[in-house]
Amino acid sequence: MADPAANGNTDSGGSRIGRVPAGYWLAGAFLLVVPSFASNFVMYQIFGWSFILGMISLSLMFLAGYGGMFSLAQMTVAGLAGYVVAICGTSAITDISQNWPWYINIPAALLIAAIFATIVGWLAVRTEGIYTIMITLAVASAFFYFTRQNYVLFNGFSGFNGIFPPQLFGVDWRNPIAFYYLALFWAVFWYLAVLYVSRSPMGLALQGIRDNPRRMAALGFDVTLHRVAAYTFAAFPAAIGGILLTWQSAQISPGTAGIGPVIDILVIAVIGGLRHPIGPFVGAFVYVILKSFSIDILVALGMAGERFQLLIGLGFLAIVFWSPDGLLGLWAKLRDLNRRDPLIGRLVRRL
Amino acid sequence: MVRRFARAHPWWSIWIAVATLVLLYLIFAIWPPWLIALLGKKKLFLNSLFNGITLGSLYFLIASGFTLIFGLMRNVNLAHGSLYMLGGYIGYLVGDLTGYWLLAFPAAFVAVGLFGILLQYFVFRRMEGEDIRQTLVTLGISIVLADIMLWMFGGDFYNISPPSWLSGPMDTFFVTGVKRSSGELIYLKYPLVRIAILIASIVIGVGMWLALNRTRIGMLIRAGVDDRDILSASGIRIQLVFVAVFAFGAGLAGMAGVVGGTFQSIAPGEDIRFLLASLVVVIVGGMGSIPGAALGAVIIGIAEQFGSVYFPTYAVVVTFLIMVLVLAFRPRGLLGRN
């Protein structure tokens, strides 16, 4: 992910091993050996958090990039999954947590998150395009306010603390190296899964619906069904991300899926780029670096350390203005500059 | 018109008539004990009702601009809350400097309206027709504006003080009960400033309705909401209409900021709150419709106020529940066109 070479393959195919571009091998090898030189902080926080935010943004990217549906409820889906793990599993709030084993509470979390996402999807797809942002933002806020007020199930304002991953295979999954590989595994898994689905009949139909719903309907596709199914599918990367996020910070509270984080997920996806599943991970990495070091960076630039939001907001605006395809688009532009045919001065497109 | 409606929807008409009668009874009658046992004190009920309507009038001011901009330009202006807040801060500064509360309104309207013109001219005009991109830009603007305002005004709470002739409560002619000892009627006391704001909103709302339905520019705007492409093809300088509508919508939000700063307060975070409020109001009322915004605003305002008294824990959630219900049965909102 840190290797820009991986981004260079936005439009090349790669389902067979022989055709996997060199960038993938390089990026894969790099990510595998990160623990050999990086500090715990870098593994656990910088990379671990990037992978998690990347996965949640990936689910938004899937909906927005392939389906044209900008759902702001993906962080909410992630938060709900985290809550279910806290409620069904083990936490310091013993009055509520059920102490069920991991093989029940994790599937339960995924299932409930998927059902929730399906309902949200069903509500949102009844109107088209632009309304989605409004409706999902409202749903996300409703979830935030509800969890903050409900003490019976969500433990209100305080939420849950002391939520740890199960000691599976004798490994402490909160150990930085173990957590790094766990997050890496799921990030790669969902990256490939989204790539695969995007080229499957279902994914192609979704892209067709994005571009021209009427024609797809005329061709006999059930537009609504495909859109709702996309929400259901997108729930899974978000839910896994949410569970990992809960384990990483060992707690979950209403603020985890508050309005700020909900918007951040959109910002991450847009900064990275919505055209290819690598985009959200690039965006997440940039976001995490900025978030962790904004004070140091701003002070080094001679500004007040508190202006992180300004930095991210201006960066976001610049991206939307000059490169609607995000950093990926920027990269593609740079690459294309070098690939102009010297004779005709035009772009030579690689197919 | 009423007769036509009654003929077309006989059942609806009966329901509306019954509901109106019940409401009138609840407002004007002296409550018998069984009603008090059921609904609590009449004072509470009347207060919640009126507070809901006055809060709704604030929501209407914000949401009408939002819905107008959305209807005409398909631009979901996620920076609308920031415009509200900007108006509140400007209103405070002007009111504080000049000492005239009334001056805060035109000042906020003009300043925020000008800002809206700049936004429309330099930003949105460049990405016309790309609704998602415009929406993303408004999101970016709201993040940046929020931080700049935090920078300039700090985290303090700004409360715009109305002039002394508007502060405090006034006696109304609504009876809330009878004094047990003397048999004297007890009348409802109600904050004067909220009544003033209610009247102002009604005036603005009626004015807007007249402007939209009786003037040439209103006709253009309505035509634009119906079919923008045809309108621009007919030789109208649609850019001018856009700028005018955006400026007006932004100005209304700015003025609403002064209203909000008067009976609530202005502080970081209020932008998101009022953005959400306008979203919910517009989704419930119907996107792009001014009467829809008025209906949605009153419904949400009343729901919030009754919620805060009768089930305080989930008061905030109730409004969202209404939204979900409306979405489920009328995806385009109560008065939106399907």
Next chain:
Amino acid sequence: MKTRTLLAVLAATFLTATAHAQTLKVGALATLEGTYTALGEDGMRGLRLALSQANNMAGGREIEIIVAGTDASPDSAVRAARKVVEQDGVELLIGPLSGSEGIALRDYSKTQPHVTFINGISGAQETTFVDPSENFFRFNMDGAQWSAGLGEYIYNVKGYETIATIAEDYSFTYTQVLGLALGYCAAGGEITERIWVPLGTKDFASIIAALPDDVDALYLGLGGGDAVNFLNQYQQAGGDAQLVGGTIMVDGTVLSSKGDAKNALIGVPSSGPQADTWDDPNWQAFVKAYQDEFPPDQRFPSPSLMATGYYNATTAAVSCLNEVGGDLSDGQAAFRSCLSNLVLDAPNGEIKLDGNRQAIGTNFISEVVELEDGTLATQLVKIVPNVNQTLGIDPETFAGFGVPGRDVPECKSSY
């Protein structure tokens, strides 16, 4: 030049934290993003004041402060802490500011036994009362302690025999009402109704109409914007009941808010860990040092709770570092034992720690007054010394109340 610094910062990201040199790295955590930025900044002022009074030296070592900002959410607090602890390698961390951040940091501190955590000003009871952490020290009192003495005062001196409480619906105000109820009910008062409003309620108009009018006084446990809005709308509705304020109802953010709403607070009794106009020389010196250190437009008129809290935490750290000569070897054993046994002569009264490393300190009952320059401040009416975490009640009985909540504890004259 700047680019180079930037690159250095980024490069440092990928390298393992370097071993510590002679300078002592201290992490500072405060809310520097979002709504509570102003509070976090004042906390940092308290910390910087303490350091500048110590000439930036402690135990013969120069202190390097590494600031990390949070947005008041527990997630952000843990992330910021992890950054300064694991990346920058601080040996000592001062912070955080808000209640749930404190609980999250307490949990995190257990995974970092080689670092000492000193709480900034976060006031959740649970942080040190339930499952405390060996290396987490708190030199400020919690929400319940901040209410100590208020109940007795309003019953005995003010003569309020019945009250209703109206407060934000979350853990901090639960503990505040707990502290109030224990004293007030034991003195003979009765709490007839407890109204909980969601955090962030901005339109109180109907709630105000629903307030009971057959009580002697209303206790207000609101903070920040909610408090300002309540006062504003209460005046508009012509409310004239006697008011009693919680700690954050009368803190600097509300007392220095812009507009007339705050004037409804004049004469209102409340309690908290400080009283702005206390004439104690120690306190006066602290206020003066604060005012001299920072220009008027970059500070509150007088130090807020946050400034005092961070100041005390930093002073405690500095004096113990001096005592052990900057020696943090052996898992900081000597330093920690010094902290545990320290009697801190703080500007807001003497503070020492109990077995859970929780402050036993002084509480102040005060009333809001208008100063000559038109600003509002709290004026001392009574000092309550030696307030411990269980408010003088037998720890087992106290723990028996359960977690403070909407109806916990009941209002009884004896427990």
